[in-house]
Amino acid sequence: MTSILLLGFLVGLQHALEVDHIAAVASLTARGSPLLSQAIRHGAAWGMGHSLTLLLVGGLVLLLDRTFSDRIALLLELGVGVMLVFLGCDVIGKMWREQVHLHSQRDKNKMLFLGHSHEPDSTPSPGLQRYVPLRGVPLRSLLVGMMHGMAGSAALIILTLKAVASPGLGVVYILLFGIGSVIGMVLLAAVISIPLKYSARGVIWVHDGIKGVIGVLTLGLGGIMIYRIGIAGGVLL
Numbered sequence: 001m002t003s004i005l006l007l008g009f010l011v012g013l014q015h016a017l018e019v020d021h022i023a024a025v026a027s028l029t030a031r032g033s034p035l036l037s038q039a040i041r042h043g044a045a046w047g048m049g050h051s052l053t054l055l056l057v058g059g060l061v062l063l064l065d066r067t068f069s070d071r072i073a074l075l076l077e078l079g080v081g082v083m084l085v086f087l088g089c090d091v092i093g094k095m096w097r098e099q100v101h102l103h104s105q106r107d108k109n110k111m112l113f114l115g116h117s118h119e120p121d122s123t124p125s126p127g128l129q130r131y132v133p134l135r136g137v138p139l140r141s142l143l144v145g146m147m148h149g150m151a152g153s154a155a156l157i158i159l160t161l162k163a164v165a166s167p168g169l170g171v172v173y174i175l176l177f178g179i180g181s182v183i184g185m186v187l188l189a190a191v192i193s194i195p196l197k198y199s200a201r202g203v204i205w206v207h208d209g210i211k212g213v214i215g216v217l218t219l220g221l222g223g224i225m226i227y228r229i230g231i232a233g234g235v236l237l
Contacts, residue, residue: 012180027087043189049145051178076151081225088219
């Protein structure tokens with residue numbers, strides 16, 4: 001039994017590295033500040049939302065001894081594709097709207113951003129100053145994680161049913177799986193924040209270029225998922 005539960009934790013760690021999860025958290029991290037602490041909050045919030053949905057939906061299904069139909073599972077995956085398109089567009093749109101370079105300066109428990117345009121001889125404008133609290137759970141990341149949890153419930157339940165002998169043990173398996181995914185996503189978000197953090201202190205076009213690549217790749221992956229599941233897979237036809 002111990003080996004099965006350990007497997008759930010390790011699979012949860014690996015689960016965080018799935019490409020759609022990486023794209024979602026990368027886009028969430030890119031649209032915010034380049035702080036390591038903020039990136040960790042996004043990763044942790046995604047993991048908590050993902051784990052909460054898996055535990056509630058997966059536990060309920062295990063206890064009732066029922067599972068999702070294939071069509072519902074595909075529709076949930078399609079929803080993830082739509083969400084990735086939105087996240088990618090959001091990163092690109094935010095870059096387009098701002099068109100300013102953000103400089104950070106610590107002020108106790110808040111982060112002060114001073115922005116300036118890229119026009120020649122421009123100076124920091126007080127009107128571009130804004131405070132971003134460093135506390136609280138990022139709601140967007142939590143909701144994105146919950147959506148991923150819904151889409152991943154069907155596959156996890158099938159795996160759990162094959163690995164455990166009782167619904168109670170299955171719930172514990174899902175819980176450890178969730179803890180593993182939280183840890184994995186926190187580590188991943190921290191790694192993603194490193195190039196964003198250091199590029200923000202240096203050449204601005206490198207920083208903006210990294211965010212732009214993240215936005216385009218997230219948008220592209222979402223579009224591929226929509227086509228593969230919705231059109232080629234016949235879900236929308």
